[in-house]
Amino acid sequence: MLLLLADFLSNIDSGFRVLHYLTFRAILGVLTALSISLVIGPAVIEKLTRKKIGQSVRDDGPQSHFSKSGTPTMGGAMILFAVGISTLLCADLSNRYIWVVLLVTLAHGVIGFIDDYKKVLLGNSDGLSARAKYFWQSVVALGAALYLYHTAQVAAETQFIVPFFKNVTLDLGWGYVVLTYFVIVGSSNAVNLTDGLDGLAIMPTVMIAAALAIFAYLSGHVNFSQYLAIPHIPKAGELVVFCAALVGSGLGFLWFNTYPAMVFMGDVGALALGAALGIVAVLVRQEIVLVIMGGIFVMETISVIIQVASFKTRKKRVFLMAPIHHHYELKGWPEPRIIVRFWIISVILVLIGLATLKLR
Numbered sequence: 001m002l003l004l005l006a007d008f009l010s011n012i013d014s015g016f017r018v019l020h021y022l023t024f025r026a027i028l029g030v031l032t033a034l035s036i037s038l039v040i041g042p043a044v045i046e047k048l049t050r051k052k053i054g055q056s057v058r059d060d061g062p063q064s065h066f067s068k069s070g071t072p073t074m075g076g077a078m079i080l081f082a083v084g085i086s087t088l089l090c091a092d093l094s095n096r097y098i099w100v101v102l103l104v105t106l107a108h109g110v111i112g113f114i115d116d117y118k119k120v121l122l123g124n125s126d127g128l129s130a131r132a133k134y135f136w137q138s139v140v141a142l143g144a145a146l147y148l149y150h151t152a153q154v155a156a157e158t159q160f161i162v163p164f165f166k167n168v169t170l171d172l173g174w175g176y177v178v179l180t181y182f183v184i185v186g187s188s189n190a191v192n193l194t195d196g197l198d199g200l201a202i203m204p205t206v207m208i209a210a211a212l213a214i215f216a217y218l219s220g221h222v223n224f225s226q227y228l229a230i231p232h233i234p235k236a237g238e239l240v241v242f243c244a245a246l247v248g249s250g251l252g253f254l255w256f257n258t259y260p261a262m263v264f265m266g267d268v269g270a271l272a273l274g275a276a277l278g279i280v281a282v283l284v285r286q287e288i289v290l291v292i293m294g295g296i297f298v299m300e301t302i303s304v305i306i307q308v309a310s311f312k313t314r315k316k317r318v319f320l321m322a323p324i325h326h327h328y329e330l331k332g333w334p335e336p337r338i339i340v341r342f343w344i345i346s347v348i349l350v351l352i353g354l355a356t357l358k359l360r
Contacts, residue, residue, distance in 0.1 A: 037252020076269015
């Protein structure tokens with residue numbers, strides 16, 4: 001929308017052409033999403049509290065979590081609203097990538113909303129069944145993958161890129177659809193598993209989104225992509241605006257979600273944010289880098305897999321409780337210590353991911 005306004009106003013004053021600059025619109029995207037989150041946050045929390053849309057706490061979890069019972073949840077809807085409005089205002093809406101990332105993100109938000117609605121408002125502790133959740137996630141992910149595969153305009157869009165090596169690429173063919181499916185669904189569920197402590201999931205998400213914005217900008221720029229030996233994806237630079245909106249809305253949500261949390265994002269936020277990171281990583285061809293930068297999410301997911309596999313095969317638990325952040329809680333670590341240390345690890349992993357731009 002800003003681009004249409006810029007076209008009109010630039011006829012009056014050439015200074016308005018600044019609205020065409022991608023970096024300027026990205027900054028506006030951050031500030032717009034942040035402002036929306038901060039402005040609507042108190043009203044959203046008040047309404048969730050009034051409607052008694054509160055978090056339920058597991059009886060077998062850490063004792064410190066009982067004090068969180070009743071804390072408003074489903075606050076992730078606030079994130080999605082801020083991301084959606086900011087992206088629609090600041091992005092080039094003729095760019096197909098923008099619509100793909102928006103639809104994938106919002107569709108996963110709807111899946112998470114239904115799950116939260118059943119848990120909180122209908123009193124169904126199981127929420128949306130695992131089978132139904134994975135089915136609809138699969139429908140969205142496969143739909144996006146097939147669309148991107150059939151509309152690919154350059155070979156680089158469907159190639160598999162190996163970081164740390166200059167010319168190691170693999171033409172995936174239909175394997176691109178499979179890879180895209182697993183990245184979107186896997187990333188969505190990994191963030192959801194991590195969202196168990198105040199601010200634990202949102203800050204790594206913000207950092208990864210900021211790093212992916214850099215990859216998107218460089219991939220969309222023909223000169224920078226050639227210099228850095230990364231795939232040039234025409235028009236991928238516009239994803240910077242979407243990533244900027246994720247950063248702004250995430251920081252705005254963290255204002256209310258930081259320890260002790262005033263609101264939780266719920267599945268409506270966690271599933272959507274994970275899917276957003278996954279689809280952006282696919283579009284800029286940095287799936288492996290996403291695994292590196294999202295190491296916290298990967299670690300949380302692997303801890304659950306190990307725990308379940310060990311208990312089913314040996315009837316023994318490897319961790320005191322999974323995901324692994326609960327293991328450290330039961331070992332006596334204060335919640336803020338776990339959160340900040342996981343954030344520090346995320347900073348390191350994101351820097352390693354960015355380092356792959358030059359280590360080729």
